[in-house]
Amino acid sequence: MNSVLKLLLEGGRLSTAEMAKVAGLTEAEVNQRLEQLKKEKIFLGWRPVLDLSREAAAAVAVRALIEVRITPERGGGFNRLAERVSRFDEVESCYLVSGGYDLLLVVNGSSLQKVASFVSEKLSTLEGVLSTSTHFMLRSYKEGGYQIETEVEDNDRLKVSP
Amino acid sequence: MDTKKFIARHVVDLPKSGIRDFFEIVAKMKDVISLGIGEPDFRTPWHIREAGIYALEKGKTHYTSNLGLIELRRSIAKYVGKNFSVAYRPEDEILVTVGVSEAIDLACRALINPGDKVMFHQPCYVSYHPSVTLTHGIGIPVPTYAKDNFALTAEALIAAWQPGTKLLMLNLPCNPTGGTCSREQLQAIARFAIEKDLIVLSDEIYSELTFDGEHVSIASLPGMKERTIFLHGFSKAFAMTGWRIGFGCGPADLIEAMMKVHQYSMMCASIIAQEAAIEALERGEDAMKQMRDQYHRRRDFIVRRFNEIGLKCHMPRGSFYTFPDVTSTGMAEKDFAVGLLQAERVAVVPGKAFGENGAGFVRACFATSYEQLIVATDRIERYVASLKK
Numbered sequence: 331m332n333s334v335l336k337l338l339l340e341g342g343r344l345s346t347a348e349m350a351k352v353a354g355l356t357e358a359e360v361n362q363r364l365e366q367l368k369k370e371k372i373f374l375g376w377r378p379v380l381d382l383s384r385e386a387a388a389a390v391a392v393r394a395l396i397e398v399r400i401t402p403e404r405g406g407g408f409n410r411l412a413e414r415v416s417r418f419d420e421v422e423s424c425y426l427v428s429g430g431y432d433l434l435l436v437v438n439g440s441s442l443q444k445v446a447s448f449v450s451e452k453l454s455t456l457e458g459v460l461s462t463s464t465h466f467m468l469r470s471y472k473e474g475g476y477q478i479e480t481e482v483e484d485n486d487r488l489k490v491s492p
Numbered sequence: 493m494d495t496k497k498f499i500a501r502h503v504v505d506l507p508k509s510g511i512r513d514f515f516e517i518v519a520k521m522k523d524v525i526s527l528g529i530g531e532p533d534f535r536t537p538w539h540i541r542e543a544g545i546y547a548l549e550k551g552k553t554h555y556t557s558n559l560g561l562i563e564l565r566r567s568i569a570k571y572v573g574k575n576f577s578v579a580y581r582p583e584d585e586i587l588v589t590v591g592v593s594e595a596i597d598l599a600c601r602a603l604i605n606p607g608d609k610v611m612f613h614q615p616c617y618v619s620y621h622p623s624v625t626l627t628h629g630i631g632i633p634v635p636t637y638a639k640d641n642f643a644l645t646a647e648a649l650i651a652a653w654q655p656g657t658k659l660l661m662l663n664l665p666c667n668p669t670g671g672t673c674s675r676e677q678l679q680a681i682a683r684f685a686i687e688k689d690l691i692v693l694s695d696e697i698y699s700e701l702t703f704d705g706e707h708v709s710i711a712s713l714p715g716m717k718e719r720t721i722f723l724h725g726f727s728k729a730f731a732m733t734g735w736r737i738g739f740g741c742g743p744a745d746l747i748e749a750m751m752k753v754h755q756y757s758m759m760c761a762s763i764i765a766q767e768a769a770i771e772a773l774e775r776g777e778d779a780m781k782q783m784r785d786q787y788h789r790r791r792d793f794i795v796r797r798f799n800e801i802g803l804k805c806h807m808p809r810g811s812f813y814t815f816p817d818v819t820s821t822g823m824a825e826k827d828f829a830v831g832l833l834q835a836e837r838v839a840v841v842p843g844k845a846f847g848e849n850g851a852g853f854v855r856a857c858f859a860t861s862y863e864q865l866i867v868a869t870d871r872i873e874r875y876v877a878s879l880k881k
């Protein structure tokens with residue numbers, strides 16, 4: 331496996347300069363490998379993991395999980411419609427899932443109304459969409475692998491031990 | 493009143509731990525990056541912690557059997573059978589202890605008569621020699637060398653052997669050197685132990701953290717199960733140092749003797765830790781392997797950096813320690829460690845804390861985040877460069 335990919339799999343908290351040091355490469359080589367991974371469509375891009383509840387100015391963002399039932403099509407199955415749904419800018423992620431519904435969407439909006447109108451005007455009016463069920467997110471406890479804790483567990487190891 | 497006069501002579505004579513000395517210097521300083529720590533930086537995986545919480549919720553607050561919970565002993569038998577290829581009976585060949593630390597003490601107390609001799613390879617874990625001294629045995633350190641990657645050789649054992657030797661303590665992979673032995677080297681050690689009729693106390697606490705090739709337990713070699721006490725625990729592989737839980741496996745007579753001491757001194761290990769330990773053995777493998785893979789990459793990084801910096805460092809095959817040679821700086825290991833701490837605020841442990849044979853080396857532990865390892869090695873580089881001027 332690409333040594334840079336291994337480091338990304340560990341959680342990707344390192345900068346490219348740090349990855350270079352750990353993997354024994356130059357920073358240029360790390361970037362080359364990232365480019366290669368991009369070409370192979372394995373590495374799609376970076377995204378920050380943010381806890382916006384701590385930033386008053388940004389706290390207006392609203393997120394929702396939306397369960398969508400759709401009709402599969404002859405030939406294409408769920409793919410054509412799923413791709414169509416995922417093209418909306420409001421849709422952050424879109425998954426085909428097993429169980430009581432077909433698609434699970436993570437949707438972003440600047441207000442409750444914006445998300446609601448996306449659902450009622452855009453999503454549910456698409457041909458093939460049978461029903462939707464919207465869950466607004468109230469609070470985040472873990473985000474992209476990071477625990478959002480009120481109390482951080484401190485590292486209380488002794489400084490020197492046998 | 494002179495209270496000191498009441499202290500037993502063999503305790504007065506016990507040398508102070510080199511780790512303790514150094515800890516006192518480091519503890520007074522701020523913003524130190526410590527590579528002097530002998531435990532994982534990871535916290536116990538959550539599912540194991542959760543099992544401990546659940547045990548408390550269920551009201552598991554009582555003593556257990558002296559030998560330990562039978563469910564845990566069954567899990568241990570299964571785990572050791574699968575990973576070390578030795579079969580132990582849960583009923584009478586396994587004893588759950590308060591860490592490998594207690595198991596070492598129990599074995600020494602159960603086996604050593606005053607004046608019995610005990611061999612152990614050195615540099616070694618700090619408690620081996622004192623455990624022997626405290627039970628009125630005589631310790632015989634056997635040197636291991638950087639040129640052998642700190643593997644213990646049968647030649648060194650034969651050269652150091654003395655009449656009256658009863659026990660051989662092994663710790664492979666080794667704290668502080670990361671040294672291990674190949675199957676062939678272990679076979680030679682086994683032949684030596686059989687020829688000299690020794691009991692082998694094999695502390696395999698770092699066995700899961702073997703990065704290249706297989707880990708072989710000496711207990712699995714022909715003729716060795718009957719003369720080996722196999723010691724293992726949860727502190728390192730499962731990041732459970734604070735739970736204080738480990739175990740010993742061996743011939744029923746010896747386990748019975750250790751249990752006799754244990755029942756009068758400790759009664760049993762904490763039931764909460766025992767419950768969590770079952771979870772670790774039954775379902776902890778994935779989390780353990782994730783930690784091991786991270787240690788593996790950190791090892792490759794730090795060893796490469798030490799050699800780039802000009803501190804000769806062998807590749808430790810196991811454990812989370814490196815043991816670089818600092819003699820190229822022209823300094824003694826203690827001066828190097830104190831100088832590094834004062835100039836760059838990086839702590840490493842002087843090699844002599846692990847016995848006379850650690851002279852010229854320091855122990856640097858890589859159970860620390862990449863970010864810290866990068867900064868620490870950059871600082872060490874600057875320090876070593878400053879010495880050349």
Ligand SMILES: Cc1ncc(COP(=O)(O)O)c(C=O)c1O
Nearest residue numbers: 492591592593617667725727738
């Ligand atoms: C070689 C060795 N044996 C035993 C121990 C003690 O382990 P435990 O936490 O199981 O008592 C340590 C801890 O540093 C060690 O390095």
